[in-house]
Amino acid sequence: MRVYGVELPSRLLLGTALYPSPAIMTEAIRASGAAVVTVSLRRESGAGEQGAGAGQRFWDLVRDLGLRVLPNTAGCHSVKEAVLTAQMAREVFGTPWIKLEVTGDDDTLQPDVFALVEAARILTADGFQVFPYTTEDLVVAGRLLDAGCEVLMPWGAPIGSGRGLNNPYALRSMRAHFPNVPLVVDAGIGLPSHAAAAMELGYDAVLLNTAVAKAGDPVAMAGAMRRAVEAGRMAYEADPMEARDMAAPSTPVFGTAAFA
Numbered sequence: 001m002r003v004y005g006v007e008l009p010s011r012l013l014l015g016t017a018l019y020p021s022p023a024i025m026t027e028a029i030r031a032s033g034a035a036v037v038t039v040s041l042r043r044e045s046g047a048g049e050q051g052a053g054a055g056q057r058f059w060d061l062v063r064d065l066g067l068r069v070l071p072n073t074a075g076c077h078s079v080k081e082a083v084l085t086a087q088m089a090r091e092v093f094g095t096p097w098i099k100l101e102v103t104g105d106d107d108t109l110q111p112d113v114f115a116l117v118e119a120a121r122i123l124t125a126d127g128f129q130v131f132p133y134t135t136e137d138l139v140v141a142g143r144l145l146d147a148g149c150e151v152l153m154p155w156g157a158p159i160g161s162g163r164g165l166n167n168p169y170a171l172r173s174m175r176a177h178f179p180n181v182p183l184v185v186d187a188g189i190g191l192p193s194h195a196a197a198a199m200e201l202g203y204d205a206v207l208l209n210t211a212v213a214k215a216g217d218p219v220a221m222a223g224a225m226r227r228a229v230e231a232g233r234m235a236y237e238a239d240p241m242e243a244r245d246m247a248a249p250s251t252p253v254f255g256t257a258a259f260a
């Protein structure tokens with residue numbers, strides 16, 4: 001997938017939160033084959049129980065992976081908060097990339113799409129390359145593109161829910177509506193089959209976190225997700241058959257069998 005002029009060797013983007021340990025996170029990221037990892041400024045920067053140095057150590061660890069970092073604004077609830085967090089992320093990680101999240105509802109973590117569009121406009125004007133976490137609303141998607149976004153990241157389902165693709169119809173519509181825009185299903189993936197389904201719809205990539213980090217064996221699940229994303233993409237490119245309501249014999253029969 002090509003995004004903001006960068007060719008990515010993997011169609012799986014992985015989150016860095018919730019792992020049982022930094023060592024398991026590192027191993028899982030390697031097993032996933034991800035070329036991009038997303039990291040939250042808000043969650044990792046607080047002093048917390050491990051002290052203020054823990055955030056810095058975590059960022060160093062992520063940087064040492066040698067992968068492209070996509071900082072995110074998870075936990076931000078307003079335009080101002082998201083813009084400030086993005087500016088801080090640019091300083092910390094030295095990248096213009098930002099996964100823009102502005103939460104509008106705390107139960108579903110549904111994006112506040114009005115604030116999202118406004119923040120996207122401000123950030124692109126300031127030189128950021130914005131990856132907006134959005135809903136599958138086509139009008140909002142159009143506004144985000146108008147605001148300068150070159151990629152869209154609609155949710156599969158609420159973050160951390162593991163429900164998969166809540167609205168495949170809307171995701172299919174979005175793919176059809178924006179055939180030339182890189183589209184990434186972000187959030188809600190629980191199983192490899194969900195990731196494969198997103199890729200089979202023609203999505204360019206999948207971003208996920210909880211399904212790997214919270215699996216009993218995160219490293220094995222990371223490998224499974226990697227294969228699912230690859231298989232889903234291969235299936236999409238292979239131009240799958242149309243589903244039909246009625247049976248169609250897969251063993252055509254010619255003539256009548258002769259019995260002695």
Ligand SMILES: CC(=O)[C@@H](O)[C@H](O)COP(=O)(O)O
Pocket residue numbers: 014015016017038072074099133158159160161162186187188189207208209210211
């Ligand atoms: C890590 C991150 O950016 C999440 O906010 C992202 O949306 C992934 O969601 P899941 O944890 O549901 O995969």
